[in-house]
Each structure stands twice: as C-alpha cells, then as structure tokens.
Amino acid sequence: MIHAIGLFGRLYLTSIRAKMQYRAAFILLVCGTFFIGAMEALGIWALFDRFGNLGVWSLAHVAFLYGTVNIVFSSVDITARGFDTFGAGLIQTGQFDRVLVRPTYVAILVASRDVGLHQLGRLLQGLLVFAYALYALDIDWTVGKVLLYVFAVIGMYVFFFGIQIIRATMCFWTIETLELVNMFSHGGQETAQYPMSIYNESFTKFFTYVIPLACVAYFPIVAVLEVDEPLGSTMLFQYLSPLAAFVFFGCCLFFWFFGVKRYQSTGS
Amino acid sequence: MSIIQVEGLTKSFRIAERKAGFFGAVSGLFSRHYRNVEALRDVSFEINAGELVGYIGPNGAGKSTTIKILAGILVPSSGRCEVNGRVPWRQRRDHVASIGVVFGQRTQLWWDLPVIESFDLLRDIYRVSQDRYVATRDELIELLDLRDFLDTPVRQLSLGQRVRCDIAASLLHEPTIVFLDEPTIGLDAVSQLSVRAFIKQIAEERHVTVLLTTHDLDDIEAICDRLIVINDGNLLLDGTIDDLRSRYGDGRYIAVELESFKDVPHEHEDLVVERSDSHILFCIENDVPAFINHVLAEYPVKDLLVTHPPIERVVASMYQTERIAS
C-alpha cells in the first residue's frame, strides 16, 4: 500500500511535468477556468444585487458555499482527472490494455495518467470568493465547527471523486451517455452553489438520499454558518451527514471493480 | 517443460450492428441488432520455455484476442489457459509482473517524456531493485543501440526508434515470457530488419520465450523456429516453417513488367494471379529459377520482382486444402 501511494506520487508528478511541456496552452487554460468561474460568480452577484438576500442566506453566505464547492470540485479535477478523461484517453485509444498488463492497482495508473492543472484557475477563483466570505461573515469558529468543516470538505472531495469514478466506469459500456454523469458532476457543482433548501422537495430528497450531495454541501455547512434550516434536520444529523459520502464512494469503487471485470470479459 | 498451456480456448463477442445510410441511422434510434462473433474456437497449443513462436493469420483472425487472454487482459468464454503455472486473469498482478508485452501500434512510453524517464517509471511500477534495474537497462541500451536518443521525448522519435525503445521497456523487469503484437507493423525495410535481428538476439541472450504475432511471413522466417497459424478463430497449423512449405507449397510471386504488351505469349494461365496490359503476376510453386529463365527468354521483360506471397494467400490456400481434406 505504501508502495502504491509512492507510485501514485511519482506518476502524478510525471503527468504534471508532461503537461508543463505545453506552457503557453497551460497558462491560457488556467486563465480560462478562472475567467469562466468569475463570469458565473458575476451572475450570482447580479441576482443578489437585483433581489436582495435569499431569506436568511446573504451573498456572503452563498459565497462561503460557492467558494467551498468550487475549491473542492477543482481539486478533484486536478488530482483525479485520469478518471474524467478515461473514455477518450484510455478506452477509445485501446491504451487501457496497456494499463492492465502492469503489476499494480489499475485505479492508481488511471488516476495519475492525467492532471487537470488548468483547474488551478477555478481553484484560485474559488479561494478568492471563499476569502471574501470569511471576511464578510465573521464566523464564530469553534473546534467542533472546524472539525465539521474539514469533515465536510473531505466528504465533498470523496463525493465528487466517486462521481468521476462512475463516469469512468460507464465508459466500459458506452461513451455516449457521459453527458448524463455531467448532471451529477458539473450539475452537482452548480446545484450545490446555492443552499439546498431553495430547491423543490423531491429534488432535495434525491440529492440527500440517492446522490448524497446535500450531506456534504448543505447540512454540515448550515451547522458551520449557524443559519436557520427550513428542512428541519437535527444538529446531530448535520454533523454526521458527511459520512454518507464515504458510503457513496465505497459503492462507486465497487461499481468500478465490476466494470473492470466486465471489460475483461468483453474486451470492448 | 511447457511454459504456456492453452486448451480448448474459445471466445465469443456480441457486436452491435449499425445499418448504413440515413434511414439506417434513424432506425438505429429505436432498435439495434446484435450478432455473435466467434473470435476463437477451441484453440489448443503448448509452448516450451525458450521457444520463439510466430503466431500468424490475416486481420481479424483472432491473434490479438489470444495475446490479450494470455496477457490476462481478457477472460475467455471457455477453455483452460496457464502461463508460468498461473491462470492469467485470476492472478493478474502476479502474472503480469512476469511477462512483457509490446503492442506494435501503441507505445507504452510516456509521450512527452525523455525515453530514460519512462524507463525509470517502469522500474517503480514493476518494483525492480536499483542494482538489477541499472544492469538490465544498460545492457538493453547497449544491445538495442538506444544511447543516442535516450534524452529525446518519445513524441520526437522515429517509429523504428520508438519500437526499439518499446521492446527495451518490455524487458526491463526481466520477464520470462514476451508477447510481441505486430512489432514490425508500419516500419520501413531497414528498421524492420534491425528489429527482427534485435528480437532474435535478445531472445537468445536473455533466454526469454517469445510469442510474436504478425501478418508478415518474413518476420517469421527471420525470427521464429515454430509457427502457429490461425484463421477465423480456428487453429490451422502448428509446426515449423518447413512444415508450412511442404504442406502448402513454397510459392513465390513473380511480378513481371513488360516493355510492350504486343507479342506476349498467352501461356501458363493457371499460374497467373493477375494480368494487366503491362504487368503479369505469376505464382510459382516449383523450380523458380527455371521459370525465371523461361520468362526472361520469352517475354519482353522490363523489370522483374520475386516476393513471398502475402500471408492471406498462403492461409487461403491452406484453408482450401484443409476444407477439401475434411
């Protein structure tokens, strides 16, 4: 296992160095993700400017949520992009056969094959929005809240990573339906930028019990920000909810192993 | 001692069919037809340690499927298969640590990195100790003459150089068996010759068992002691090149280009494969020199070329013979 982690590190650094060979393109893409994120934030700002606060949620509260979600989402893309580009990069080119003749964990070779360094722009943009939120909110941080926030962030990371694994696994069957998974990755990112309580009830339930997005991107954040929670969740639930993301991740991994097995029997 | 044992290996795939044309595409929206393709049908063979075996057949014959099963990438539909005493797909990680694989059309090297760094990464992936790694690596660099482009990014290598590096990369962890899938495909004549020589030399010096797929008979002649022919998923022949020759004829193609197409004798029609105004292609089974003399004497010859018949033709004639026999 230690060897596996070390190997991931080495391969990951290698992918970064390979990306750095195209420096101009890299800088351009970083600027691009920053810019696109900024345009999106501009849209949110415009709505607050026009309508005023969303109930108890001020622009700063939403900025806290938006910042967190975008920091985590871009981090997943930066560290696990190999799964995101799995279909086009490994399956369609037949390179996955090459991965299977290596005596190590398939997931490590896949994850480290590509890095989404261009998402550094998005990461920076998320950090700036988050910094604004911290400055504007003056949160009363306690040890419990810090721990909960860290728990939620790790849970959110694991959640979005799990979605990428599902996306990659689907490539064993078809690469034509990938857009559907975007609904949960980019769609999830977009959804989680606003408090879940504003959405339709069945929609919120789906994103709590089926795809546990609200368990990392809403309930724990409510507890950290100490805002009213109209869905009626208890404090205990808010603190424990990120656990759901880890269960979800386990299911995603299981699906992945199933997919690899199936690839070995169909070869396509 | 057999190091590879294959018994009754069968593999079938289900393939979705698409209809051609505009209406075909529209109807594809609603229903799809599948058909079963038998890639391998009851294939059996054994390979002993140290053998150099050529595995040939036309495109789509089942060569790659066999290699993928032996490499642990694919699970067969039925049949038994053991390599080094292991079932490849059941003990994948242990199994692949003891084999080397080269897919001729794709590289295993990191596209944007210098060759030597790909080698270093492979050392980590295969967990080779530093001493052994350095010794093997330097020996391979010497043998394959890679020194001049070790620091060149792979994307800048010529195909011949890249294939040599790929072969070296597949041997760094000192595997006992190497699978080479079309290693000479697309190479120019000079690179083809050198790659063949390398494979032969390395196999002898490092005592590895080699299974090589190709659809070029010359590869087999230059490298292999033994030959397995497959077509349509069926094993057609397992023997030496001489077996192939004695059973299906040691034919040569003689392509003749003519000065003029007047006064051309119309004879030996049974030997003519193709005829156009200024070209005739003969396929000769016996006494090639005598026939060439005859052609030079009787025809207004401008140019003449002798080659091996393409593998498709050998296999076709073999297939025909087998069908008549059965």
Add this chain to the structure above:
Amino acid sequence: MISWRGYLAVVVARFRVLLQYRAAAVAGIVTQIFWGCIKIMVLAAFFAVAVETPPMTFEAVVVYIWLGQVFLGLLPWNHDSELEELFRSGGVAYELLRPLDLYWFWFARTLAFRTAPTLLRMLPGTLFAVAILPVIGLPEWALTAPASVMHGLVFLVSFIGMVLLSCAVSILISISMFWMLEARGLVVITTGVVPVLSGMVVPLPLFPDWAQPFLQAQPFRGLCDVPFRLYSGDIPLELAGQEIAFQFAWVLVLILLGYALIAHARKRVVVQGG
C-alpha cells in the same frame, strides 16, 4: 457560383453523422431538462423573496430559461472541433482547394453543426417543458405559448436572426485560427463571455440598471435576449421591428467582417505557398 447542392450535401452529411449518436442525444436531452429545472428553482427562490417589483415577470423568466436550454446548441459558446483539427493537421489547405466559396462553405458547415443536434434535441425538451411539467403539478415552471400569434411570428423572424448571428460568430472564431493555432485563447474568452452577454447565465434585464445601456447595445444580445423576450411579450410589439433590425444589422456586420478576414487569410496562404 456553384449551385446550392454542394452546400446542401454538407448539411445532410452532418445530420447523418449526428443521428448515429442516439444515446448521446438522449443523455443530452435529460441533462438539458435538469439544468433548466435548477435555473428555474434558483430564480423562483429569488422571486419569492423579491422586495421591489423585478423588471420582468417570472413567466417571462421561465420562457427565457426554457428557450435558452432548448436552443443551447445553437449558441456559439463552443466551437467546431473538427474545424480546429483541420487547422492543426494542415488539412485546411484542402478546404482552400474546394470549388466552393470558403466563407459560405464554412457557413453551411457551421449551420449544420449548430442546428443538427439542436433540432434533434429540442422536441423532447420542449415537450417536457410544455406538457409534462403541468401534469406533474408544476404548471408555474412550464413553458407557455408565445404571448400572442403576432409575438410568435416576430419570434420566428428573430429566431432566424439568432441562428445567423450564432453562425457568424462561430465562423469568426474559426477564422481566427488562420492567425494563431492557439485560438483556444479566443475560444476560452467566448466560452466565458457569450453565455453572460447573451443572457444564458442570467436574463439580461435582471442585471443592475446601470449596466443596461451597455448590455442592450452589444451584439450577443441578439442570441438570446431579443428572441426570447419577443416570444414572452416582455418586449412589446411596437419595439419588435427595431429589435429585429438590431439583430440583423449585427449579422451583416459580422458576416462582412468574416468575409474580409477570410479574403485576407487566403492571400496570406497563397503568398506562403500553401
């Protein structure tokens, strides 16, 4: 000029390729509906807490969002990657050899690239927005008919303007690749700017009042804001002629610009010998 058949053949071929991706089409439609619902829920939440009367009605916003989703593929926010590959591989030299006018050849190609997937995908999405939403108890989210028959007709005219404008913008991006293979820079900027300035991200009237004079003057408005508000009646019929003239004026300007740039690029390629 060669007959229109050459251009028609380009359009038909593209349709045929795209039809083969049936699963992709289904996935695209579901995603489209999902995004539309999220956007509507967000705006509904804001409308629910509005203190002052917003500059447009919620019904008009719903129309704006659904039309935006249904016609998403028509907008020049991404580019024709096949064309980019053509530049990268040098295959663009062959394009210059074809016996067709290059600008209109690319126009036909872009028109098909934009309309083929959209026309295929718009029906299920529209059906959902029009018929299914009221049935499942969400009539306030549903896409309604145009404000009047007259509004419907001016929308149709404006829709044509929207498609032409989108193609003209796409081609300008493609042409820029003659000058820099790293046209991705321009692509990145358009990907960020076009959704905001067209009204895809937030309907333009909802932006602050002080920004309106600028927003109302820029060409990308013709991509969403003008046709969608004509449909919902948010723009009164008296102003329809003026707004459509605004759209087509920009179409003309951008086509002339593209034409001039292509002529210039062509000269350059000839000078360089191919």
